[in-house]
Amino acid sequence: MAEERIWTAGLLIIGDEILSGRTQDRNVAQVGTWLNLQGIRLAEVRMVADRIEAIAEAVNALRSAYDYLFTTGGIGPTHDDISVDGIAAALGREVVVHPQARAILEAFYVDRGGINEARLRMARVPAGADLIENSFSGAPGIHVENIYILAGVPRIAAMMLESLVGKIEGGRPLLSHTLGGWIAESEVATLLAETEKAHPGTQIGSYPFFREGRAGANFVIRSADEAILGECAAALRMGLEALGKDVADGGL
Amino acid sequence: MAEERIWTAGLLIIGDEILSGRTQDRNVAQVGTWLNLQGIRLAEVRMVADRIEAIAEAVNALRSAYDYLFTTGGIGPTHDDISVDGIAAALGREVVVHPQARAILEAFYVDRGGINEARLRMARVPAGADLIENSFSGAPGIHVENIYILAGVPRIAAMMLESLVGKIEGGRPLLSHTLGGWIAESEVATLLAETEKAHPGTQIGSYPFFREGRAGANFVIRSADEAILGECAAALRMGLEALGKDVADGGL
Numbered sequence: 001m002a003e004e005r006i007w008t009a010g011l012l013i014i015g016d017e018i019l020s021g022r023t024q025d026r027n028v029a030q031v032g033t034w035l036n037l038q039g040i041r042l043a044e045v046r047m048v049a050d051r052i053e054a055i056a057e058a059v060n061a062l063r064s065a066y067d068y069l070f071t072t073g074g075i076g077p078t079h080d081d082i083s084v085d086g087i088a089a090a091l092g093r094e095v096v097v098h099p100q101a102r103a104i105l106e107a108f109y110v111d112r113g114g115i116n117e118a119r120l121r122m123a124r125v126p127a128g129a130d131l132i133e134n135s136f137s138g139a140p141g142i143h144v145e146n147i148y149i150l151a152g153v154p155r156i157a158a159m160m161l162e163s164l165v166g167k168i169e170g171g172r173p174l175l176s177h178t179l180g181g182w183i184a185e186s187e188v189a190t191l192l193a194e195t196e197k198a199h200p201g202t203q204i205g206s207y208p209f210f211r212e213g214r215a216g217a218n219f220v221i222r223s224a225d226e227a228i229l230g231e232c233a234a235a236l237r238m239g240l241e242a243l244g245k246d247v248a249d250g251g252l
Numbered sequence: 253m254a255e256e257r258i259w260t261a262g263l264l265i266i267g268d269e270i271l272s273g274r275t276q277d278r279n280v281a282q283v284g285t286w287l288n289l290q291g292i293r294l295a296e297v298r299m300v301a302d303r304i305e306a307i308a309e310a311v312n313a314l315r316s317a318y319d320y321l322f323t324t325g326g327i328g329p330t331h332d333d334i335s336v337d338g339i340a341a342a343l344g345r346e347v348v349v350h351p352q353a354r355a356i357l358e359a360f361y362v363d364r365g366g367i368n369e370a371r372l373r374m375a376r377v378p379a380g381a382d383l384i385e386n387s388f389s390g391a392p393g394i395h396v397e398n399i400y401i402l403a404g405v406p407r408i409a410a411m412m413l414e415s416l417v418g419k420i421e422g423g424r425p426l427l428s429h430t431l432g433g434w435i436a437e438s439e440v441a442t443l444l445a446e447t448e449k450a451h452p453g454t455q456i457g458s459y460p461f462f463r464e465g466r467a468g469a470n471f472v473i474r475s476a477d478e479a480i481l482g483e484c485a486a487a488l489r490m491g492l493e494a495l496g497k498d499v500a501d502g503g504l
């Protein structure tokens with residue numbers, strides 16, 4: 001069997017409000033989950049402030065390291081929205097007004113006070129880009145080279161991801177199976193490592209938690225192959241039960 | 253007045269579960285907020301998978317770019333906990349068992365089934381490191397050079413941050429004041445940009461939201477100087493009111 005190609009993506013989250021702690025990011029989990037369904041692994045995330053040089057540097061590092069780069073944030077109408085400028089600088093492209101984006105914004109704002117200079121900022125794209133539909137609030141996302149530029153508001157980013165389904169090439173999704181229990185992970189660490197080793201093509205992650213004053217853990221088995229995944233999960237379950245542990249399928 | 257020193261930090265979040273979307277990260281907001289109270293700006297975040305080379309590369313980039321580097325995740329007892337190995341590799345240091353960490357773990361587990369090989373993994377540190385107290389679950393965090401290695405479980409990371417208060421040098425905290433309203437940010441973009449420009453030493457961020465079918469925004473004014481912050485917030489408030497907008501102090 002030929003070695004299967006693994007498709008990878010980087011994600012760049014742009015915005016002072018994330019770094020200051022003011023805004024709880026939701027896009028890492030949202031984009032990571034969505035990418036996995038497309039058969040693409042989110043391999044690295046960076047978060048930078050609203051500074052053109054910081055954006056450009058991260059864009060160049062991530063777009064060359066992975067098959068795709070997704071960005072969120074900084075594409076609104078205000079002075080701190082400079083993602084397009086940073087990405088265009090990274091690509092050595094001019095920033096231009098995209099005629100179709102302008103038409104979308106003019107139509108969207110016709111009953112909302114009309115177009116103005118700030119709203120027109122949202123039609124600016126790196127030269128040669130095309131648009132990603134935003135069925136929520138007009139202003140489109142942007143696609144240029146291997147970069148997908150999304151809004152920062154999670155609900156709008158979600159709509160843009162929705163419109164990209166079927167348009168981005170990926171491989172087989174990574175499947176997962178979770179087993180949980182009121183188990184201290186340090187009691188079963190050897191079993192986890194040995195079970196992973198005995199099932200090439202799988203990874204087992206161990207995620208402890210503390211609830212109601214008790215220690216527990218979820219063990220997540222991942223594989224792109226459904227049969228191998230099932231064998232590994234069954235083996236781990238048997239191993240845990242052999243140690244006298246109660247195991248909850250699907251996790252706790 | 254001498255130019256004030258700005259203290260900066262990078263943050264490295266380590267773990268497949270964050271990138272896969274399985275686990276919603278909480279540490280960026282938690283560490284960012286805490287750093288700001290210490291007068292340190294979180295300048296960049298990276299998130300990488302549980303791979304030694306990926307960890308080491310990010311550690312070396314961030315520890316040299318900023319005054320401090322914080323890491324979360326990957327310091328538990330299981331085979332996928334390899335943060336210490338990645339950080340030691342980045343620093344060119346051996347991994348050793350820290351005698352005080354071993355003593356802490358032996359005491360913690362004395363009524364919990366005793367020490368074992370997996371639990372002893374949590375006493376491993378890069379040579380020359382010292383410990384960060386964990387008053388929640390025994391296994392300590394680790395401090396080496398300008399790097400602070402914290403647990404991934406947010407509640408444990410919080411306790412470790414608590415024990416670092418007063419031990420890390422910073423500057424003046426960045427203060428903020430928020431004004432909110434049922435205002436489309438694209439109607440007031442020019443005002444925001446001009447108000448920021450008229451008040452050097454401030455930054456104004458604009459954060460739109462959509463609730464109950466209406467568009468609104470919070471405008472966050474930031475400055476390390478309380479007087480300048482107050483002047484800028486008052487000017488923005490007057491400007492918004494002059495445009496006929498209702499303004500909510502503290503944001504919506």
